[in-house]
Amino acid sequence: MVDTNNDNIYESGITQFSASEIKFKYNTSIAGTASTFQFVANQINEIHFYHSATNTDASTFNGNYTITCFSKDSDxxxxxxxxxxxxxxxxxxxxxxxxxxxxxxxxxxxxxxxxxxxxxxxxxxxxxxxxxxxxxxxxxxxxxxxxxxxxxxxxxxxxxxxxxxxxxxxxxxxxxxxxxxxxxxxxxxxxxxxxxxxxxxxxxxxxxxxxxxxxxxxxxxxxxxxxxxxxxxxxxxxxxxxxxxxxxxxxxxxxxxxAPININTPFEDFTLCEETVGILTIDATADAYEWQLSTDNGNSFTTLSNNTIYSGTQTKDLQINNVLQSYNNHQFRVILSRAGNACNVTSNAVKITVNLKPEILNPVATILQCADDPSQNTIVNLTEAEINISNNSTNSFKYYKTETDAINDTAEITDKEHYPVTAGYAEAWVRTISEFDCYTISKIEINAAYVTDVDYDKTFESCDDFLDINGNDNVDNSDIDGITNFNFNAARQEIINKFPTAIQSDITVSFYKNADDRNAAVNPIIDISNYRNNSDPAYAYNQTIFIKIKNNNNNNCEGIGKLFLKTNTIPVFEVEGEAPNDPIIICAKNIPYNLEVKNPADDYNYVWRNENGTPIGGNSTSIQISDGGKYTVTAFSKDNTICENSKTIVVQKSGFDQLDEAFVKVIDDTTNSSSRFKYRN
Incomplete structure (x- = not known):
């Protein structure tokens, strides 16, 4: 209880009272140990506590002094x-x-x-x-x-x-x-x-x-x-x-x-295609970038710089200029920095997976088409080339008119089954796309060709030669074996000329000895300007040559034809005194001497010449001579192909005043006789 007005009357129920002197006493209805109160003072130098007791036994006051703050001036x-x-x-x-x-x-x-x-x-x-x-x-x-x-x-x-x-x-x-x-x-x-x-x-x-x-x-x-x-x-x-x-x-x-450096979207592994330009992008709030590469599974990283392999190494987009299969599982990370932030942030490492581009069978696939008319204008189905491009059934194909369109994947051909071909040629480009969306670009060349059979049937004639069957000059020479050399080189151009001028340069003509070789396109006759018909006895005198005509733009388009070879016999006749037989000896009494052709096999034309090559006489089976020497008679056939045969006659003239020693033969017949023979000059 507190005496609030200093009248020595102590009031109860007082919970707070301020004064420089406070008089209080215990409420008799409350045990001392149950009484709680405190005195709080501020800015004081000292405190006095007076305890007095009247009409009671001696009492003890127990309390605690707490100094909560010293007088302190820190600053x-x-x-x-x-x-x-x-x-x-x-x-x-x-x-x-x-x-x-x-x-x-x-x-x-x-x-x-x-x-x-x-x-x-x-x-x-x-x-x-x-x-x-x-x-x-x-x-x-x-x-x-x-x-x-x-x-x-x-x-x-x-x-x-x-x-x-x-x-x-x-x-x-x-x-x-x-x-x-x-x-x-x-x-x-x-x-x-x-x-x-x-x-x-x-x-x-x-x-x-x-x-x-x-x-x-x-x-x-x-x-x-x-x-x-x-x-x-x-x-x-x-x-x-x-x-x-x-x-x-x-x-x-x-x-x-x-200036926080944050990666806005997850920086995750990349999948790239080989032999393409690969772009790795990081989306961050940075304004400076430093790309790093690890080739040892992330154990160590090296800082990249721009070169032939990489570009954009200091930007958010790293460009790999040509992704190689050897880059598979390489790891990349980026050191990010930003103005206003003194710390760099290193991104998580990402791995690249390099998928192989689809393998193709041919870098240039060819479609061969036979045109219906000489203009060689037609249409083709581009998908027919796919079997020559890839045999992988998981691959797909996209077609383009130009390589640039194929590279940029623009202007895809919509009607790939009706692609126009003009003047025998067209080209297209194709993307072969794998299941991993990797692609290989290749070319399609379309060759449309026009060719047809030819009605040629020309006969080439040649005279039988006086050589052996293989064309050699030896004891087996024969001019009646029906074997000789032919030149039918003119046939090639004459056949080509049967085609339109615009495609004549594309036409190839080949010649064969028989139909089987022509059909199989094997064993063509190489030298048609000097062909000898000696490979089969049946070819003697008459042989059919089989012709194959192809358009160089398309070997699937071809025509056929034929020509004929005929061996003409040479004039057959006899003469007296033909070399190297014994010469004809003429004497004065039988001059003029008559040289004549005997037993001619046909009606021929004749030319006689002396040993100087000067024609003598006329077109006659005989001539008269009055002197010795070598005389030649050449018989010419009267057919379209003129064959000739020449014979040389040696004539020796006997003198009247001197016996030529060449005509004297001396025989020693002294074996069984004792006679003697003497010769004097």
């Missing part, structure tokens, strides 16, 4: 901390310093504890960096090497100890007057760069860009814990990190420049 500004709005004089009111967040007072005290009700639901008086110095007295509350005054951004000059250099406090509340607001506690906004309701000075990543403030400020943090590096960690009484090699200088503003 030596003449204002005790108890009343100092900024106990460390860093320009940040203790109200915010102790909590690290914005606080709005409710100006109510429902429980009458002398403290604003807002503090009933929050915890203040924090030591964010756990260095033993409470935030409101700590000039670097997060130990990142940046003074709280700098991070608060009130733009006042501070000392190397993190406190205001110039301090004016006319109202004696402990807060720099130039920072006080007219209607608010302060006239500036304490920075919360990432707007997460936590002030920068208590955050290790104030801009929330995943790069710690200490590093972005330009200071050392080799262990990446967000705290300024030291040789041995310690702080002074004001919470400033000591034993440090850097920090507490003007920081790089990257630490409050929000």
């Amino acid at each position: 030596n500004d003449g204002v005790e901390d108890l009343f100092d709005l900024d106990s460390d004089n860093d320009g940040i009111p203790d109200l915010f310093d102790a909590y690290g967040k914005e606080i709005t007072l409710l100006n109510t005290d429902t429980n009458s504890d002398g403290i604003d009700d807002v503090f009933n639901s929050i915890t203040t008086n924090l030591d964010t960096d756990n260095d033993g110095i409470k935030n409101y007295l700590d000039v670097d509350a997060d130990n990142d090497g940046i003074f709280d005054a700098t991070e608060a951004n009130h733009d006042k000059n501070i000392s190397s100890n993190g406190v205001l250099i110039t301090f004016t406090d006319i109202n004696n509340n402990g807060l720099e007057d130039s920072l006080e607001g007219s209607s608010t506690l302060i006239n500036y906004t304490i920075l919360d760069s990432d707007a997460d309701s936590i002030f920068n000075f208590t955050e290790l990543d104030a801009d929330n860009d995943a790069c710690l403030d200490v590093f972005e400020a330009g200071f050392n943090d080799n262990d990446n814990n967000g705290i300024l590096d030291t040789s041995t960690f310690d702080v002074n009484n004001n919470g400033k990190v000591i034993n440090n090699s850097d920090g507490y200088t003007s920081p790089d503003l990257d630490y409050i420049t929000s």
Whole structure:
């Protein structure tokens, strides 16, 4: 019970009373041990407690004295901390310093504890960096090497100890007057760069860009814990990190420049096709890129530079200029950087799978088409080429008029079954596409040809020669064997001339000894200008030559024909004195001597010549001579093909005054006779 008006009457039910002297006594209805009360004093130098007891036995008072706050002035500004709005004089009111967040007072005290009700639901008086110095007295509350005054951004000059250099406090509340607001506690906004309701000075990543403030400020943090590096960690009484090699200088503003480096869409494995241009793309908020390659399953990476293999190595799109099968399972990653963010971000590694492009049977597939008319205009079904392009049933095909269209996959041919061919030729391009959507580009050439049978049936004639069957000059010579050499070279061009001029250069004519060879297109006659009909006895005198005509643009289109060979016999006759038989000897008494043809097999024309080659006589079976020498008679057949046969007659004339020794034959017949024969000149 308390005597509230000093009338020595003690009232009950008093729960709170303030005075410089308080008189109270125990309520007799309550045991002393059950009585609870406290005295709270502020700004006092001493306290006196008087205990008196009357009309009772001696009693003992048991109580506790608690001193909750000493009279302390941490910043030596003449204002005790108890009343100092900024106990460390860093320009940040203790109200915010102790909590690290914005606080709005409710100006109510429902429980009458002398403290604003807002503090009933929050915890203040924090030591964010756990260095033993409470935030409101700590000039670097997060130990990142940046003074709280700098991070608060009130733009006042501070000392190397993190406190205001110039301090004016006319109202004696402990807060720099130039920072006080007219209607608010302060006239500036304490920075919360990432707007997460936590002030920068208590955050290790104030801009929330995943790069710690200490590093972005330009200071050392080799262990990446967000705290300024030291040789041995310690702080002074004001919470400033000591034993440090850097920090507490003007920081790089990257630490409050929000430039997060994020990968916007998943960076996943890529599938590429061999021998194509491959593009690897990363979608990120970076503005600088550095692509790296691993060929050892991610154990090590090397930085790429632009060359013949790679381009765009410093962009978001890495181009592999020619993807090779050997690149299969290579891994790539990207080092990402961004202005305003001092940290690089290394992406996850992605693997590329290189699928083989489809194998094709022929780089140029040919469609051969027979045209119905000499213009060689027709249509073809392009799909007929597929069997010559690929035998893989899983492949598909797309057709284009040009290679450029095939490369760019533009202007695909829609009516591939009715593709036009003009003047015997057309081309198209095809994409052969695998089940993995890889493709190979190849060409289709269409050759349309016109050719037909020819009605030639010409006969080439040649005279039987006086050689053996193989054309050699020897004892087996014969001019009645029906074997000789033929030149039917003119037939080739005469047959070609039967076709339109526009396609004559495409026509090939081949000649064969028999129909079987022609049908099989084997054993053609090579030299038709000097062909000898000696390969079969049946070819003597008369042989049929079989002809094959092809259009070079399409061997499937062909015509046939034939020509004939005829061996004409040479004139057959006899003469007296034919060399090398015995010569004819003429004497004076039988001059003029008559040379004549005997037993001619047919009616021939004749030419006689002397040994000088001068024609003598006329077209006659005989001539008269009066002198010795060599005389030649040539008989010519009267057929279309003129054959000839010449015979030489040796004539020797006997003199009247001298016996030619060549005509004397001496026989020694002395064997059985003793007679003697003498010869004298």
